[in-house]
Amino acid sequence: MRIQDSGAVAGERSRLTGIAYRLLGSLTEAEDAVQETYARWYALTPARRAAVESPGAWLTTVAGRICLDLLGSARVRRERYVGAWIPEPLPDRTEWGGSGGADPADRVALDESVGMAFLVVLESMTPAERVAFVLHDVFRYPFPEIAGIVGRTPAACRQLAASARRRVRGERTASRPDAEQAAAVRRFKEAWEAKDIGAVVGLLDPDAVMTADGGGLVGTALRPLVGARRIAEYLVFIAGKAPGLTLLERTVNGRPGLVAQHGTDVVTVAAFALDGDGRVTRIWAVRNPEKLTAWTTPAGGPGAPYEPGVR
Template sequence: MSGGGRTAGLDGGDVGVLVSERRRLTDLAYRLLGSLAEAEDAVQETYARWYAMPPERRAAVRAPGAWLTTVAGRVCLDLLGSARVRRERYVGAWLPEPLPDRTEWGGGTVSDPADRVTLDESVNMAFLVVLEAMTPAERVAFVLHDVFGYPFAEVAAIVGRTPAACRQLASSARRRIGAAKAPAVPAVAGQAGVVREFKEAWEAKNIEALVGLLDPDAVMTADGGGLVGTVLRPVEGGGRIADYLLFIAGKAPGLRLLERSVNGRPGLVAQLGDVIVTVAAFDLGEEGGRVRRIWVVRNPEKLRPWGREGRAVGAG
């Protein structure tokens, strides 16, 4: 997990420190917001406020890293409040923005926001989806304390509540995670094997194999944002999911599936021509045996981190 750095001596001439702080702030903001675009906006706003201060005030800040974190946390808290309102008007289900592993694509630079997010278990899709169920204050208190290791006294300064209240918020967030009954995350190799079998069964249109890989109570949730065609409500049940996947296979004969990491875990991307049209993340059930959750992101605005392939084309 990422630690809470408190970098001293930050100024406009120290490019190395600026880059280091920007990576950490983007790490934090993405976990808080579930959106790389919104995270980048939050970090930009944080730096804008830093440089809006007179030089003498910046020089007087004893711990610039802590100052930047406090401001970024408050900006994210405000954005989370407005995001909840926007997502109530969102067409279909809203899912966090999936992140690629640039090493698999042979690209990416430090200037790309996606390359500033550390891909660990605190950004896997299952974890981020649970975070979405929290109140803004719960999410900020939990992520800052449990993920980034900030003491409740510092969390309180960001959330605007007492340390005791922030402790209660984090405790409530942990209960939400427990209520989600998330199983222990299987080893990457184990999940990769299941995802590969899933891909092969889908490509072979083998419904029996698909049903065998899916938990009977599996749920598939898709996010098209109203911009591309997809199911607006979750598809429930392994048999229904398998039927839907074969329906999609029939509609898009040129679709090609690729095994790729999605938020640090084995997943699949669907490519039509040279365009990535879908990114799918998976959650496996007990002992990593069957697929119990699939999150399918098709909203082209959320596929921008995947490169030029993220432009929209209409495959199913």
């Protein structure tokens, strides 16, 4: 049962969820971590809560430690994960149809730091690097406060963040304006729907990589597909094996992407990265149904198509 909080403490929930999602790559786990944070807050006696000078700082410290512990156990779980693990995709507010009744876009601001490419880079970091980098570079927390969360000195935290920053710089891809990415995704959708292998190949970088996440629950490629023609042939093959599949242009983690529906069921959410010439370099296709609960079709339809500049 969800704990009801109020006042200034309640106002921290959105920020804490945003931090936890970036740290964990899962909205479900992020919400659980935040709920545990609030449970610990309300487990304090009224006198101890009154003695806390900054409830926001206290909640952030506890949430950060919970996420740090979860990241350690997540690395072990993901070693047993079937196939590739991709962060849980976030819908735009018009797409939200989950059971919680709240809009994830109201809890997690859809900016560059929740883009799929950025989240995938975060997955390559150690838990301590990820916590130090996200809290400092994204949320501007000072290193002395971060030190209390990761159990290191401020100087060590500074080094952790610097190491993480180098990883981000090394993996950073060209960022196209939303309108350009939307147009590229639309062309890709049309070529895929037409089952035109040549057209799909022409829209992909020759060394493009497609990674799919089925979690062992649905059929999908277990290893990344590398190369434009291999990806195109695979996608056209899949389209031929799934009659009735509908492709929709949707916002995925704040950027133009595609959602595949079979009937009323969302079966795949795809995020894209483009190069400086507008060709697709990376595709992340999430098919694990446990990661698609936020994409349940809300009453009244599947949501609005992507519109640049509209959130």
